[in-house]
Amino acid sequence: MDALQFPPSKSTFLQPYTPRHDSNNDLPYTTLTFATSLDSSLALSPGTRTVLSGPESKSMTHYLRSRHDAILIGVGTVVADNPGLNCRIEGVGGYGGEGLQGQPRPIVLDPSARWEFNEESKILILAREGRGRAPWIISGSGASISKEKRDRLERHGGKFISLDIAETKEFSWSDLLRCLKREGLQSVMIEGGGSVINSLLEPRFQHLVNSVIITIAPTWLGQGGVIVSPKRRFDETGTAIAASRLKDVQWHPFGEDVVLCGRIGQ
Amino acid sequence: MDALQFPPSKSTFLQPYTPRHDSNNDLPYTTLTFATSLDSSLALSPGTRTVLSGPESKSMTHYLRSRHDAILIGVGTVVADNPGLNCRIEGVGGYGGEGLQGQPRPIVLDPSARWEFNEESKILILAREGRGRAPWIISGSGASISKEKRDRLERHGGKFISLDIAETKEFSWSDLLRCLKREGLQSVMIEGGGSVINSLLEPRFQHLVNSVIITIAPTWLGQGGVIVSPKRRFDETGTAIAASRLKDVQWHPFGEDVVLCGRIGQ
Numbered sequence: 325m326d327a328l329q330f331p332p333s334k335s336t337f338l339q340p341y342t343p344r345h346d347s348n349n350d351l352p353y354t355t356l357t358f359a360t361s362l363d364s365s366l367a368l369s370p371g372t373r374t375v376l377s378g379p380e381s382k383s384m385t386h387y388l389r390s391r392h393d394a395i396l397i398g399v400g401t402v403v404a405d406n407p408g409l410n411c412r413i414e415g416v417g418g419y420g421g422e423g424l425q426g427q428p429r430p431i432v433l434d435p436s437a438r439w440e441f442n443e444e445s446k447i448l449i450l451a452r453e454g455r456g457r458a459p460w461i462i463s464g465s466g467a468s469i470s471k472e473k474r475d476r477l478e479r480h481g482g483k484f485i486s487l488d489i490a491e492t493k494e495f496s497w498s499d500l501l502r503c504l505k506r507e508g509l510q511s512v513m514i515e516g517g518g519s520v521i522n523s524l525l526e527p528r529f530q531h532l533v534n535s536v537i538i539t540i541a542p543t544w545l546g547q548g549g550v551i552v553s554p555k556r557r558f559d560e561t562g563t564a565i566a567a568s569r570l571k572d573v574q575w576h577p578f579g580e581d582v583v584l585c586g587r588i589g590q
Numbered sequence: 591m592d593a594l595q596f597p598p599s600k601s602t603f604l605q606p607y608t609p610r611h612d613s614n615n616d617l618p619y620t621t622l623t624f625a626t627s628l629d630s631s632l633a634l635s636p637g638t639r640t641v642l643s644g645p646e647s648k649s650m651t652h653y654l655r656s657r658h659d660a661i662l663i664g665v666g667t668v669v670a671d672n673p674g675l676n677c678r679i680e681g682v683g684g685y686g687g688e689g690l691q692g693q694p695r696p697i698v699l700d701p702s703a704r705w706e707f708n709e710e711s712k713i714l715i716l717a718r719e720g721r722g723r724a725p726w727i728i729s730g731s732g733a734s735i736s737k738e739k740r741d742r743l744e745r746h747g748g749k750f751i752s753l754d755i756a757e758t759k760e761f762s763w764s765d766l767l768r769c770l771k772r773e774g775l776q777s778v779m780i781e782g783g784g785s786v787i788n789s790l791l792e793p794r795f796q797h798l799v800n801s802v803i804i805t806i807a808p809t810w811l812g813q814g815g816v817i818v819s820p821k822r823r824f825d826e827t828g829t830a831i832a833a834s835r836l837k838d839v840q841w842h843p844f845g846e847d848v849v850l851c852g853r854i855g856q
Contacts, residue, residue, distance in 0.1 A: 546821060
């Protein structure tokens with residue numbers, strides 16, 4: 325069993341940035357988490373899985389997954405990486421714990437329902453083995469989904485959720501997050517990829533992010549990678565200003581990497 | 591007098607990354623230093639001076655200047671910022687110390703000698719006041735420089751240095767650094783701007799960098815800024831690989847920012 329350890333001593337600095345459940349809010353608690361290079365790149369090129377951070381950061385990611393009801397990821401990353409999207413921290417369900425306790429729900433944003441999962445998709449293998457939850461796939465209300473596809477997902481315990489999309493072919497982040505809260509998810513960890521992260525960091529959406537936890541590795545991937553950089557923001561005179569600034573900032577060296585925790589400022 | 595303090599307790603972590611003089615080497619010790627945003631941006635747009643890091647980082651920059659014989663900067667930044675390029679740490683020459691002791695020599699890379707400095711340029715004012723050294727301007731051997739311009743610079747204690755440039759209109763970094771060493775400069779702190787930094791981080795030049803000291807501020811400037819990201823590198827099969835990775839890495843939280851110290855790895 326490939327369980328990961330994450331000792332409590334290492335998790336202390338993360339506590340202020342992990343979810344507090346608030347049943348009075350119609351939005352879930354959201355944590356934006358990703359690993360970049362010094363040149364703010366997630367990967368060497370779109371569709372290339374690039375290992376950036378060390379083993380400690382990997383354990384941290386799995387620890388954070390255990391603290392959230394759901395993990396959210398864009399379909400591009402799912403297609404490129406065939407990820408497991410479960411939690412492998414020792415003691416959660418499937419890794420020494422009862423049932424699926426502590427396993428987050430994978431949420432895949434797939435507006436056109438293009439993800440062609442099958443029995444060999446890692447995420448469904450893990451669901452069959454009782455090591456993770458089957459995904460919920462959020463697709464646009466106009467997407468066409470075969471009965472076979474829908475049945476396969478439901479047999480594993482997952483489902484399609486239909487949501488209206490705008491003419492821009494994008495979901496409204498607030499509609500989407502409200503939908504997840506209605507479905508009973510109190511907290512969502514948003515892991516990527518580039519399009520999802522850049523969209524959520526846009527000035528008009530970033531207020532929907534409660535915490536940001538970023539791992540930075542001491543490497544430059546170089547020009548042409550998948551870059552995290554939000555759209556520009558302008559003040560009332562039309563002058564460019566910083567797109568976003570974090571507040572309540574903590575930096576925590578972590579092996580060769582650094583972990584940055586913060587909240588979106590104003 | 592606007593002198594800055596930088597207590598020894600704060601400088602300890604920088605010591606392994608500051609110059610060791612080596613008179614047997616025909617190259618000076620080089621430190622690459624700059625401040626970026628999380629999206630690896632130096633400024634909101636070319637020619638815009640953007641304050642990224644806090645007052646502690648400013649003091650650190652001036653402390654590092656006091657530890658180098660020279661500060662090197664590209665002409666674009668000099669034209670855009672009208673910088674002083676001196677050292678304001680309490681105790682150096684002009685700020686409580688003798689003569690110009692501890693003041694680094696400003697080196698301006700200006701291949702076509704386009705910088706139109708005058709008596710009111712901050713760097714010349716500081717030279718006249720005994721608060722900094724006059725610049726040495728490195729220009730291409732074909733550049734045309736008026737006698738008046740040359741005289742003005744020399745009256746302040748500076749000079750033009752002529753260096754051959756390639757057809758690409760760029761200096762050869764090794765020629766340039768060797769030239770500075772021959773001129774008696776044992777250590778050079780390279781501060782920017784974007785073109786200088788990206789050029790020096792290219793795979794073919796980065797071995798000329800001895801230390802890297804980067805301040806990262808917890809902000810995203812947004813798309814369209816002046817980005818630090820080297821050219822891509824490829825392995826023997828033509829696959830993109832990381833352009834560079836630092837070794838001997840130390841991260842040091844510094845107010846709201848983090849300071850990364852490292853050396854160029856292989």
